[in-house]
Amino acid sequence: MGYDYVRAETVNQALRAKASMGQSARFMAGGTDVMVLYRAGRLQFKSIISLRRVAELNQIKQYPDHIFLGAGVTLDQVLESPLLKKELPSLVEAVATMGCTQMRNLATVGGNVMSAVSSADTIPVLLSLGAQVRLASLDTDHLLDLDGFFTGPRATKAKAEELLMGFVIPINQGKAVAFSKLGRRKSLDLAVVNLAVWLSLDEKGRTVEKARISAGAVGPTPLMLKQAARALRGHQADKPLSGDILEAALADTLPWDDIRASAWYRRQVLKVLLQRTVLSAIKRAQTPPGAREAGK
Ligand SMILES: Cc1cc2nc3c(=O)[nH]c(=O)nc-3n(C[C@H](O)[C@H](O)[C@H](O)COP(=O)(O)OP(=O)(O)OC[C@H]3O[C@@H](n4cnc5c(N)ncnc54)[C@H](O)[C@@H]3O)c2cc1C
Numbered sequence: 001m002g003y004d005y006v007r008a009e010t011v012n013q014a015l016r017a018k019a020s021m022g023q024s025a026r027f028m029a030g031g032t033d034v035m036v037l038y039r040a041g042r043l044q045f046k047s048i049i050s051l052r053r054v055a056e057l058n059q060i061k062q063y064p065d066h067i068f069l070g071a072g073v074t075l076d077q078v079l080e081s082p083l084l085k086k087e088l089p090s091l092v093e094a095v096a097t098m099g100c101t102q103m104r105n106l107a108t109v110g111g112n113v114m115s116a117v118s119s120a121d122t123i124p125v126l127l128s129l130g131a132q133v134r135l136a137s138l139d140t141d142h143l144l145d146l147d148g149f150f151t152g153p154r155a156t157k158a159k160a161e162e163l164l165m166g167f168v169i170p171i172n173q174g175k176a177v178a179f180s181k182l183g184r185r186k187s188l189d190l191a192v193v194n195l196a197v198w199l200s201l202d203e204k205g206r207t208v209e210k211a212r213i214s215a216g217a218v219g220p221t222p223l224m225l226k227q228a229a230r231a232l233r234g235h236q237a238d239k240p241l242s243g244d245i246l247e248a249a250l251a252d253t254l255p256w257d258d259i260r261a262s263a264w265y266r267r268q269v270l271k272v273l274l275q276r277t278v279l280s281a282i283k284r285a286q287t288p289p290g291a292r293e294a295g296k
Pocket residue numbers: 026027028029030031032033034035036051071072097098099100103106107108109110111112113114115119120121122162163164165188189190191
């Protein structure tokens with residue numbers, strides 16, 4: 001069975017099309033998730049509303065205290081943006097681990113987040129940065145915290161008629177971030193576990209003052225590891241993480257066995273990634289702000 005294809009040129013056209021076609025229509029950005037599911041018979045729809053030509057969704061804008069990242073920004077655009085390399089290096093690190101060249105040309109950050117799968121690589125980063133999503137329908141335009149947005153596997157708080165416009169991402173002066181992922185192969189692969197850290201050190205750069213930690217593929221949705229973040233406060237920057245911090249990280253997770261990895265293996269990987277990612281963030285926090293770009 002085929003489907004109708006609507007090519008929206010503006011947000012308004014996309015929203016009108018969705019309002020008139022209702023549940024049987026699906027938004028499509030890069031199509032690297034939605035079309036794979038459709039061809040595999042795991043998703044049905046009568047119409048596709050393509051967002052690829054909607055320029056309003058494609059913007060990256062800097063404000064004094066945040067960056068607005070449009071939902072339609074492609075993974076390639078993220079990798080090529082000097083602004084994102086400077087201000088959001090953990091997002092660039094996450095995107096650099098994703099898929100292959102052809103896929104990164106098409107796939108978008110908005111599509112990755114709205115796919116709402118537990119292993120989606122940009123989600124832990126955006127959660128650790130304290131991002132909000134901006135959602136619009138013909139009647140509303142509002143912000144929601146990303147923390148709490150995911151209600152289950154492939155499910156979010158977005159209403160059926162709502163379009164994701166983009167993300168409001170605080171720019172955290174004086175704070176440092178990092179991302180790590182373990183997949184089964186080096187590229188083209190979904191995460192066995194992924195993890196993102198945001199932290200700040202005290203004035204002398206010796207002790208962790210505040211932290212946010214988020215991980216994917218260790219529960220039904222990407223998770224905030226709040227107990228580990230609390231346990232990390234007061235951690236001395238030159239010491240390895242204590243067993244208590246590592247155990248606290250496991251306390252918020254609910255890993256499962258599947259063909260990619262066992263629950264036991266995911267727990268071990270989570271602990272290794274936590275050590276590694278906190279260390280990277282600490283190193284970055286101890287580096288002068290001008291030299292903190294992705295990959296450094
Ligand atoms: C070969 C391959 C490798 C991959 N590797 C990775 C990987 O390493 N890491 C990873 O996390 N994922 C990976 N993926 C999964 C997928 O490509 C990503 O999740 C990608 O970012 C999805 O973006 P998209 O623009 O193609 O989304 P689409 O397929 O267009 O859409 C995905 C979902 O989001 C919805 N949607 C899209 N835009 C909006 C919007 N603006 N408002 C509301 N809803 C919207 C769609 O309706 C759909 O439900 C891979 C996929 C393939 C095929």
